[in-house]
Amino acid sequence: MRALVLESYGEPLAERDLPEPTPDPDGAVVETEACGICRSDWHAWQGHGDWVDDRVPTGQVLGHEPAGVVRAVGEDVESVEPGDRVVVPFNLADGTCPACRRGRTNYCEGATALGFGPDAPGAFAEAFHVPEADVNAVPLPDEVSATAAASLGCRFVTAFEALDAVADVGGGDRVVVVGCGGVGLSAVQVAAALGGTPVAVDVRDAPLELAADVGAAETINADAVDDVPTRVRDLVGGADVSVDALGTADTCRTAVDSLARGGTHVQVGLTGDDDRGEIPLPVDDVVQRDLTVEGSRGMPPARYEELFRLIANGRVDPEALVTDTVALGDVSDRLAAMSEFDAVGVEVVTEF
CATH class of the missing domain: 3.40.50.720 (NAD(P)-binding Rossmann-like Domain)
Incomplete structure (x- = not known):
């Protein structure tokens, strides 16, 4: 599958043909329909975060604001099935730690972050894997487009x-x-x-x-x-x-x-x-x-329903923040634009 890989900090992301992901027993594989390009991607691309032991390693597939369609699920997954439209938060939780049991899954003690660590290759790719899908894959209502869901992203x-x-x-x-x-x-x-x-x-x-x-x-x-x-x-x-x-x-x-x-x-x-x-x-x-x-960092996946209700009744419109949709091959140029503060609003990859 086509994917963008961070090979050198500050250099254009490398387009690579990588093996298709397969689902873990508790995971799901999602075909990417849209993925936002975020300043957190820019921080990763610049190699920031070493001061808090949070530097994204080279070899990482970036992209952490995705929406897509479930392609396959593991045998233990109950909440989603192939064909479901989902949105996935960047703060992936295991659902079992003390923070998760208090409903604070965005501060999961065993968390990994989509697109920021080798255990969670990101969504600047044709497909990506969601661990603990029953916790982290959120069904997307029909009235919320993939672009709108990606613009929800982490921001x-x-x-x-x-x-x-x-x-x-x-x-x-x-x-x-x-x-x-x-x-x-x-x-x-x-x-x-x-x-x-x-x-x-x-x-x-x-x-x-x-x-x-x-x-x-x-x-x-x-x-x-x-x-x-x-x-x-x-x-x-x-x-x-x-x-x-x-x-x-x-x-x-x-x-x-x-x-x-x-x-x-x-x-x-x-x-x-x-x-x-x-x-x-x-x-x-x-x-x-x-x-x-x-x-404040991220949001528990369980709260997406509240946002969906705000969208449904017209109180918020995340898609109004989307100023451009681009192709996967444009991501490096859009990250470079962030260095000069030339990007305005939210830009979303919709062509993979």
Whole structure:
């Protein structure tokens, strides 16, 4: 089968003809219909993550935001069968550890991540294997297209979990989102759907225009104002919730400094080579203004039903974030575009 392999960091992914996967007794093989191209793929392609022992090894098939059709299942699988349409989260869980038993499968102690480790070759390929399919393969409703499901990917579900489960955003909450890439734009749309008032911050006009289209009440070009937190206070009186959707010292500090007293910051963006996992925070300010700092990663597969209901009733439209669909051979160029911040919105591979 055709697949893209990470052979050298920062170099074009190699197109290879690999053996077709076969299902483990508890697994399923899925024919890929669509797969998002995410900034986490870019981090893997750059070789980031060694500072937390999370560097993706060379030889890996990338791609972690897939939707497709089940081709084959193992003898122990009960929840899906060949022909079923499914979406698969990147945070693959075993379903048995203490975290899983508490419903926190996105923090599974025995987890592997689709497309990031040798035990889970990814979905920049014609087909891929899903371990523990009864936990990790989520049936996809007919009304949700493969492209929309792939745009849910890790970005939309991460934004939903961060704002709904972690920050508990509700009616009237002011939410500042710093960085309007895929996860940031998702956070803007989710915040609006939950009844919040989103304020989108970026240094580029194009993603800010898209943010306004998907629900931002206010937008701020950080290059056009002297002080973003002051501007946030002028516009909405400070934020009840802030999200750093990029993962740099500047974006994180901007998000935290934009909070009103008693506010909550949720970190979803991962750092790169400049910060290497360490970002200083104004701890005295955290104490004196009763701020909360949280992290959020992925979402339990069981919560997909909640997202599907939001899509069905029109409260969210993840496909509205899709700005381009591309072929598998275009992935390397699209990753390179992320290095220059030339990509806008969510790009999805639909031709394999």
